[in-house]
Amino acid sequence: MMKSLYAFALLFFSFFTTISAQERPVKIVDERVQNRLMIYAVNENELDLDVSIKIEGTGFRQRAGVPRLHRVPKASKVNIASLVIERGRVPVYTYELTVNDSLSRRVVRKPAEQIKIDPKKNILVYLKEGCTSCDSLVSKLDKSYYKYRSMDLREKPEVKDFLVRTFKYTKTPYDSITNPIISLGGTLYSEIETYEQLVAKLNDEVTENSDEAEDEGDGN
Numbered sequence: 001m002m003k004s005l006y007a008f009a010l011l012f013f014s015f016f017t018t019i020s021a022q023e024r025p026v027k028i029v030d031e032r033v034q035n036r037l038m039i040y041a042v043n044e045n046e047l048d049l050d051v052s053i054k055i056e057g058t059g060f061r062q063r064a065g066v067p068r069l070h071r072v073p074k075a076s077k078v079n080i081a082s083l084v085i086e087r088g089r090v091p092v093y094t095y096e097l098t099v100n101d102s103l104s105r106r107v108v109r110k111p112a113e114q115i116k117i118d119p120k121k122n123i124l125v126y127l128k129e130g131c132t133s134c135d136s137l138v139s140k141l142d143k144s145y146y147k148y149r150s151m152d153l154r155e156k157p158e159v160k161d162f163l164v165r166t167f168k169y170t171k172t173p174y175d176s177i178t179n180p181i182i183s184l185g186g187t188l189y190s191e192i193e194t195y196e197q198l199v200a201k202l203n204d205e206v207t208e209n210s211d212e213a214e215d216e217g218d219g220n
Contacts, residue, residue: 026051026072026099037091039081043072044117050100050107053081057093060085069100069107075145076112116147121185121202123148126163133193134180140195163188 026049027042037060041051052067060083070080085091125141127134127150141148153160163181164174167190177190184202192198 026097028053028095028097029077032085035085035087037083037085038079039083039095040077041070041072041080041097042077042115043074044115046074046117047101048073048103050102050104051078051080052098054096054098055081055083055093056095057091059089059091060093067098069098069104071103071107071109073112075115075117077115078110078112080108080110114145117145119146119148119202122183123198123202124183125150126153126159126181126183127151128153128160128163128174128177128181130178131180132178137180137193137195137198141198144195 024044027044029040029042031038031040039053039055041053043049043051049072050069051072052069054067055062062081062083070078072078072080083091083093123141123146125134125138125148127138138150151159153163160174166188167174167177167181170190172190179190179193182189182192182198184198189201192201
């Protein structure tokens with residue numbers, strides 16, 4: 001079984017072109033379901049995109065006609081094509097991908113599967129004793145499309161000691177903090193209470209870094 005899967009991997013080739021202002025390229029993945037090869041577009045950006053795919057190759061049949069645009073919402077995975085695998089053949093295909101962020105009204109809309117994506121800044125939530133908003137924040141992060149990590153400080157006394165020292169001379173010492181302590185890209189925050197505040201701070205951080213980069217470029 002492993003040998004046949006390895007052979008399939010060796011015979012699989014693909015390429016894509018994108019026309020869009022999205023930050024991350026749209027990925028194409030496939031999944032075999034009985035005698036069909038389901039083609040999915042994976043959008044890891046935080047904006048909706050319209051995607052069309054033109055597929056060529058051997059070992060399969062596909063519906064004829066001009067490729068149609070499919071709406072692929074932000075942080076989601078959508079089936080955009082289905083290939084019928086010919087009996088006894090191994091499907092080998094290449095593809096050309098068109099991606100637009102100028103959304104059209106005339107698109108195919110199929111069910112989208114939400115995926116988890118990397119935020120612009122890594123999120124680490126320190127859960128501390130006496131935290132009054134930790135459960136609510138973590139619950140919303142679980143339902144969001146962001147990947148994140150959490151750490152229970154009751155299980156990591158060495159990390160707790162570090163945070164106690166870090167906040168010792170701040171306006172809000174560790175023992176007075178009732179919110180989760182959150183690290184965004186390595187910067188610690190103790191004032192974030194809700195998921196909405198976390199997202200706002202995350203976007204503020206990205207904007208600030210972009211402004212700094214532009215200032216440095218102007219200085220040169």
